[in-house]
Each structure stands twice: as structure tokens, then as C-alpha cells.
Amino acid sequence: MxxxxxxxxxxxxxxxxxxxxxxxxxxxxxxxxxxxxxxxxxxxxxxxxxxxxxxxxxxxxxxxxxxxxxxxxxxxxxxxxxxxxxxxxxxxxxxxxxxxxxxxxxxxxxxxxxxxxxxxxxxxxxxxxxxxxxxxxxxxxxxxxxxxxxxxxxxxxxxxxxxxxxxxxxxxxxxxxxxxxxxxxxxxxxxxxxxxxxxxxxxxxxxxxxxxxxxAGREHELPVKTKAKPPRPEYRAAVVVTGMAGNAGKILVRQRPDTGLLAQMWELPHLLLPNDMSGIFDAKSPKEQGELAAMLGQMLEAETGLLIRPRSWLMDADHVFSHIHWHMRVYEADLGEEAGLSEAAAAAEESLVAAEAAEGYAAGSGAAAGYRWIGKEDMETLPFPNLFIRILKEYWK
The missing domain is CATH 1.10.340.30 (Hypothetical protein; domain 2)
Incomplete structure (x- = not known):
């Protein structure tokens, strides 16, 4: 033919x-x-x-x-x-x-x-x-x-x-x-x-x-396609920060930048760990976890300007993007007593206006705007990436 x-x-x-x-x-x-x-x-x-x-x-x-x-x-x-x-x-x-x-x-x-x-x-x-x-x-x-x-x-x-x-x-x-x-x-x-x-x-x-x-007996061989590079691994630590006073029952979230990966979506505070800290996922004993939690608190404060204090391990989670594989260890945390939350600060946080909230819970530490306290009901209106939806569903169980 x-x-x-x-x-x-x-x-x-x-x-x-x-x-x-x-x-x-x-x-x-x-x-x-x-x-x-x-x-x-x-x-x-x-x-x-x-x-x-x-x-x-x-x-x-x-x-x-x-x-x-x-x-x-x-x-x-x-x-x-x-x-x-x-x-x-x-x-x-x-x-x-x-x-x-x-x-x-x-x-x-x-x-x-x-x-x-x-x-x-x-x-x-x-x-x-x-x-x-x-x-x-x-x-x-x-x-x-x-x-x-x-x-x-x-x-x-x-x-x-x-x-x-x-x-x-x-x-x-x-x-x-x-x-x-x-x-x-x-x-x-x-x-x-x-x-x-x-x-x-x-x-x-x-x-x-x-x-x-x-x-030709080649239906299983075709098409010819060069294999893509596997996504590079990234190790991250995230915190579920629980509120106090007027924000009891709420957690702290932040909005991602206007451009880049997952732009403008909401997420838990987290940070990228140096490659030599990937061993955090192997830590099992309470002593090791305590030492790592203290270290993460210092790193989070340097990164966010907030006095976040990890208390205990919550869960591990991961998510694969086309080019990156996030491995994430999640801790429950609160804001350190040093934050000195006052009634006025709590009221500012309650307003859920990002800049005002940042001033409240950062207590003058210079934290960037874009943070806010949310309750479970806010998940109905704020867009979150799948990874954080899974984490928050598990937390709110």
C-alpha cells in the first residue's frame, strides 16, 4: 500500500x-x-x-x-x-x-x-x-x-x-x-x-x-525518548506554629512571593536546609530531635525574623515537582516568650491584615509582611499547594 x-x-x-x-x-x-x-x-x-x-x-x-x-x-x-x-x-x-x-x-x-x-x-x-x-x-x-x-x-x-x-x-x-x-x-x-x-x-x-x-515487533520500544534528569532533592524543615491568646486554635501561615515557584500561594513557614543537614531525617532519639529543634529555631529566626520555637516532630512529607523533590520534616511550634505578645498585638494579628499581623507577632523584629493567622475555615478561601494541604489536614485531624 x-x-x-x-x-x-x-x-x-x-x-x-x-x-x-x-x-x-x-x-x-x-x-x-x-x-x-x-x-x-x-x-x-x-x-x-x-x-x-x-x-x-x-x-x-x-x-x-x-x-x-x-x-x-x-x-x-x-x-x-x-x-x-x-x-x-x-x-x-x-x-x-x-x-x-x-x-x-x-x-x-x-x-x-x-x-x-x-x-x-x-x-x-x-x-x-x-x-x-x-x-x-x-x-x-x-x-x-x-x-x-x-x-x-x-x-x-x-x-x-x-x-x-x-x-x-x-x-x-x-x-x-x-x-x-x-x-x-x-x-x-x-x-x-x-x-x-x-x-x-x-x-x-x-x-x-x-x-x-x-x-516490526517494536510497539514496546517506540517512541524513542531521552530520559529526563531526575528532580534534584531538597531538604526542608517546616513548622506548624500555634497561636495563643486571641489566636488560640489558629496557625501561622505566609504568602509566597509574587513570582517564581507556587507564586502568591499560602504555605507554612519553612526553610531550605543546607545539604549537610539532610541527616535531619535520620534523627530518631528524643535527644537528637531536641538538638535539631533548637537549631531549627535559630535558623528560622534568622530567616523569618520571628521567634519561632519548634517543640516536637509532627510528620514527614514530600512532594515532587517537575525539577525538584521536596523532602520536608514538619514540627509543631509556638512563638517564643520573647515575642512578648500583648493584647494590642493580638488584636493586630486578629485583623488578619498581613502587614499589621507581622508587626504584632514579630514584636518589632523586622519580619516581612505576608504572614497571618488562620483558622481551619480559612482553608476554604486561601489557595495552598498540595503538600501543605496534606500537612494541615493531618494536623487538624
Whole structure:
């Protein structure tokens, strides 16, 4: 069979299969480009089953570009809480604001305009243009590269940008006329349900008859992909600081900087330990723990300006980012008696205004603004990274 015939076979069989078995997913109820855009951003590096409840809740709160553009960023982050990769949420909102400013709140039916939106790369551009507007644009993600590498027995390393460009051209040549949206979704569906990374279901594949990778017995070898570097380990110590006086029952949290990892999210006070202190996680005896707690108190005071005194070990926790693996030891703590909390200071803390609170519990120590006392109920409104949600849930048990 000639290449042209093989390509026609692939498109025809994939379309027929997809239209028969496609999953009933909330972003497929219509072709609204905003709904498609939100779903594709959420689905980046996240499983469909995980995304569905987040998507429904997000769209319920921000049903239009205008609603998302006008929402407070902290609320957007809160609605994204649990999905991770929070820069996606910030970029999505920034893109929504661009659509409001430049295009009157309507996602444009124009590839260059869509590609110019904040956080929209080649894949998301192709997905929006093909699914929402049925334009013959490729949408190439990891699923698509795997499927096409196997079907055409491609041996190029898919981790290389040049390989991705080549596969994008190949995918574009496969799109049946007038069916770009269904074709691209069919490719993604095939990669997600059948042509999976470790156990491809060749016997149920609609295009198995002419799959060059299967015929060569290489379906388990392909695609070729250079292994990424493992995330570097970082060892950290965190404290759950309990309040006193008017803040009894509350804990101390702080907000991260406006830029960088987990920007503007809330967290427990913690610090990065020097590499030679990674042995803290091996300390078991009460004496060792006591010595380490005293040392951490001094380090935390130097880092935060607050007289934090770790009392006892609470738990260990960890979290893996794409490039960093946090190992965290968590202590229960309080503010040292030296803090001299007065009734006036407690009242300032109670106001929950970050700068005023910092003056209160820092007692003139020069601590940075951005700290505040919270109760369990505040977890409903403040966005926290998953790691700290797990720690606080365990603490509040």
C-alpha cells in the first residue's frame, strides 16, 4: 500500500472509531473555544479523570472569558488548588484578560491571535483551532507523538524539538478534510485509551492492520525518548506554629512571593536546609530531635525574623515537582516568650491584615509582611499547594 493510501486509511479508520467510542467528557458538550481552551490547559500533564471535577467546578465559577478575567487571582488559584502547575492558572487568566482587551471577550478564530495569548503554545493553539473552529491544524502532545511514532515506525527522539516539528507536519498531512476537530481528538483518545505508554492494546486498535511499529515487533520500544534528569532533592524543615491568646486554635501561615515557584500561594513557614543537614531525617532519639529543634529555631529566626520555637516532630512529607523533590520534616511550634505578645498585638494579628499581623507577632523584629493567622475555615478561601494541604489536614485531624 502506498503512503498516500496508508494515510487515508489511518484518517478514515481513526475517525470512524472515535465517533463510535468517544468518551462523554464535559468539555465536549459544545465547541465553545473558551471551554476547549480551559480543558486543554487543565489536561496538560494531568489525567482526564483527575481533571473532570476540577473542570466542572472551575467552569461553574468562571463560565465565560469575562468572568475569569475579572476574578481575583487568589480565587482563581483556589479553584485550581489540587491540580498543580499553578502557572497554568495564572497564564490562563492573563490570556483571558488579553482576550477581553484585544478581542472584546471573544476568542478569535485566527491562529496567530490565539498563539499570541499568554500560556498558549503550539499544542493548545492547534487544539483550539481544530476542535473549536474545525481548522486543519495539528495538535501534537505526548499521546500523539507516541501513536504516530509507532504507526509510522519513527525512530527519532521525541524529546528533541526537531522531532516534534516533523511530527506536527506529519499530523497535519493526515487530517481528513472537514474533520480536524474529531481527528485530533481521536488521536488523543487513541493514545489515552489504546496506544498507551507501557501496554499498547494492539488487538483493539482501529489502525493496527497497517501499524509499521507493530508489524516490526517494536510497539514496546517506540517512541524513542531521552530520559529526563531526575528532580534534584531538597531538604526542608517546616513548622506548624500555634497561636495563643486571641489566636488560640489558629496557625501561622505566609504568602509566597509574587513570582517564581507556587507564586502568591499560602504555605507554612519553612526553610531550605543546607545539604549537610539532610541527616535531619535520620534523627530518631528524643535527644537528637531536641538538638535539631533548637537549631531549627535559630535558623528560622534568622530567616523569618520571628521567634519561632519548634517543640516536637509532627510528620514527614514530600512532594515532587517537575525539577525538584521536596523532602520536608514538619514540627509543631509556638512563638517564643520573647515575642512578648500583648493584647494590642493580638488584636493586630486578629485583623488578619498581613502587614499589621507581622508587626504584632514579630514584636518589632523586622519580619516581612505576608504572614497571618488562620483558622481551619480559612482553608476554604486561601489557595495552598498540595503538600501543605496534606500537612494541615493531618494536623487538624
Amino acid at each position: 502506498e503512503e498516500k493510501e496508508i494515510k487515508a486509511f489511518f484518517g478514515r479508520e481513526l475517525l470512524a472509531w472515535y465517533r463510535e467510542i468517544k468518551r462523554d467528557l464535559p468539555w465536549r458538550i459544545n465547541r465553545d473555544p473558551y471551554r476547549v481552551w480551559v480543558s486543554e490547559i487543565m489536561l496538560q500533564q494531568t489525567r482526564v479523570d483527575t481533571v473532570i471535577p476540577f473542570y466542572n467546578a472551575f467552569m461553574s465559577r468562571f463560565p465565560t472569558v469575562k468572568a475569569l478575567a475579572e476574578a481575583p487571582e487568589e480565587e482563581v488559584l483556589k479553584r485550581w488548588e489540587g491540580l498543580g502547575y499553578y502557572s497554568r492558572a495564572r497564564n490562563l487568566q492573563a490570556g483571558a484578560r488579553e482576550v477581553m482587551e484585544r478581542y472584546g471577550g471573544i476568542v478569535p478564530d485566527d491562529k496567530a491571535s490565539v498563539a499570541g495569548l499568554k500560556g498558549v503554545g503550539p499544542y493548545t493553539t492547534g487544539a483550539i483551532m481544530s476542535i473549536a473552529f474545525n481548522r486543519p491544524e495539528p495538535a501534537v502532545d505526548g499521546n500523539v507523538m507516541r501513536v504516530l511514532s509507532r504507526f509510522f515506525c519513527l525512530e527519532e527522539d521525541i524529546a528533541k524539538p526537531a522531532t516534534r516539528v516533523g511530527i506536527e507536519k506529519l499530523a497535519a498531512s493526515l487530517i481528513p478534510e472537514g474533520a480536524a476537530g474529531d481527528f485530533n481528538q481521536g488521536l488523543m483518545e487513541l493514545g489515552a485509551l489504546v496506544c498507551t505508554p507501557k501496554s499498547p492494546g494492539c488487538l483493539t486498535c482501529p489502525v493496527m492492520e497497517h501499524c509499521a511499529g507493530r508489524l
